[in-house]
Amino acid sequence: MSVEAPPAVLDPAAGRVQHALRALAAGEPIVLVDDVRRGGEGALVLPAGAATPHWIAFLVRHTTGFLRVAMEEEACDRLELPLMRRDRTDRFGSALCVTVDGADVGTGISATARARTIKALARPDSHPGEFIRPGHVVPVRARNGGLSAREGRAEAVVDLMRLAALAPAGVFSEIVASELTGETARGREPARFAAEHELACVSVSDVVACRRRSDPQLVRTGDTPAGEAFPGVRLVTYRGTADEAGHLAIVAGDPRGAPVVVHRECVDGNVLGLSTCDCGIRWRDAVESVVRSGRGIAISIRLPDASPACPARDLGTDPRVAAVAERIVQDLRG
Numbered sequence: 175m176s177v178e179a180p181p182a183v184l185d186p187a188a189g190r191v192q193h194a195l196r197a198l199a200a201g202e203p204i205v206l207v208d209d210v211r212r213g214g215e216g217a218l219v220l221p222a223g224a225a226t227p228h229w230i231a232f233l234v235r236h237t238t239g240f241l242r243v244a245m246e247e248e249a250c251d252r253l254e255l256p257l258m259r260r261d262r263t264d265r266f267g268s269a270l271c272v273t274v275d276g277a278d279v280g281t282g283i284s285a286t287a288r289a290r291t292i293k294a295l296a297r298p299d300s301h302p303g304e305f306i307r308p309g310h311v312v313p314v315r316a317r318n319g320g321l322s323a324r325e326g327r328a329e330a331v332v333d334l335m336r337l338a339a340l341a342p343a344g345v346f347s348e349i350v351a352s353e354l355t356g357e358t359a360r361g362r363e364p365a366r367f368a369a370e371h372e373l374a375c376v377s378v379s380d381v382v383a384c385r386r387r388s389d390p391q392l393v394r395t396g397d398t399p400a401g402e403a404f405p406g407v408r409l410v411t412y413r414g415t416a417d418e419a420g421h422l423a424i425v426a427g428d429p430r431g432a433p434v435v436v437h438r439e440c441v442d443g444n445v446l447g448l449s450t451c452d453c454g455i456r457w458r459d460a461v462e463s464v465v466r467s468g469r470g471i472a473i474s475i476r477l478p479d480a481s482p483a484c485p486a487r488d489l490g491t492d493p494r495v496a497a498v499a500e501r502i503v504q505d506l507r508g
């Protein structure tokens with residue numbers, strides 16, 4: 175196994191993150207070093223979708239073997255994976271869920287069996303009936319919003335998968351010390367392990383720093399009821415601190431878990447009301463469906479460089495729209 179060395183960049187944290195993303199995208203494990211306040215342990219992290227018997231055996235050999243899969247909240251809900259305990263008492267609020275095995279993987283404990291379970295957890299179309307509970311793999315619920323909502327390892331793992339454009343689920347486990355001390359690898363040891371096995375090594379704080387730099391920063395500029403004709407509906411406005419672009423969210427009912435429709439504002443269809451494109455109709459339909467159902471979020475994003483031409487004409491989605499919408503949803507869901 176070998177991944178290209180990090181490029182010489184001015185920002186070492188960004189270089190380490192880029193190196194890690196390339197390795198993950200290639201289906202290889204990386205070392206993720208925890209915050210010092212959390213013990214500074216190093217964990218091996220692998221995309222759940224890349225879980226093969228070989229790589230899971232590698233994780234089992236070099237780590238505690240307590241394999242957890244960090245997953246998005248929606249995936250945990252879809253697969254009916256509740257928290258192990260609602261009244262959890264651990265210091266850091268880790269969100270460990272009920273353990274699982276794939277329904278057809280045998281005893282569930284071998285590396286081969288766990289690889290199959292882990293891969294199934296990462297599939298976007300897997301369903302609750304595919305898993306037996308309890309089992310030998312521990313799903314962990316990563317908070318919506320990732321590291322900007324909580325600076326935990328679970329969120330770092332899911333953010334890394336998203337940044338690498340992979341399915342948002344990753345398996346992780348702490349590397350054990352090389353001597354039989356009974357401890358986990360800490361201090362300089364995780365980096366040494368990474369070098370010895372030619373793995374990329376990144377820290378949770380590196381990923382936090384990268385996200386801070388690349389995330390769009392927004393301020394909420396208004397939050398008003400839509401009026402008596404629309405009970406339970408709010409109009410929430412935002413402004414980008416860097417680009418001053420204004421965005422609007424129409425929120426019906428409780429935003430937590432509510433469906434979200436994202437629309438990119440079009441000068442032709444939404445501002446000038448022209449019928450040369452269907453942007454006006456699409457936005458009106460989105461708002462109507464949210465208001466009529468009484469539960470949902472319709473977001474209209476204005477990009478700062480909006481040209482008079484309809485954005486639907488230049489096909490393809492602008493990644494800035496998704497990034498701004500994610501920040502707005504995160505803010506609304508608190």
Ligand SMILES: O=C(CO)[C@H](O)[C@H](O)COP(=O)(O)O
Binds near residue numbers: 268314326327
């Ligand atoms: O087992 C653990 C630490 O040993 C944690 O529960 C697990 O790593 C989840 O991490 P975090 O709370 O940082 O998201």
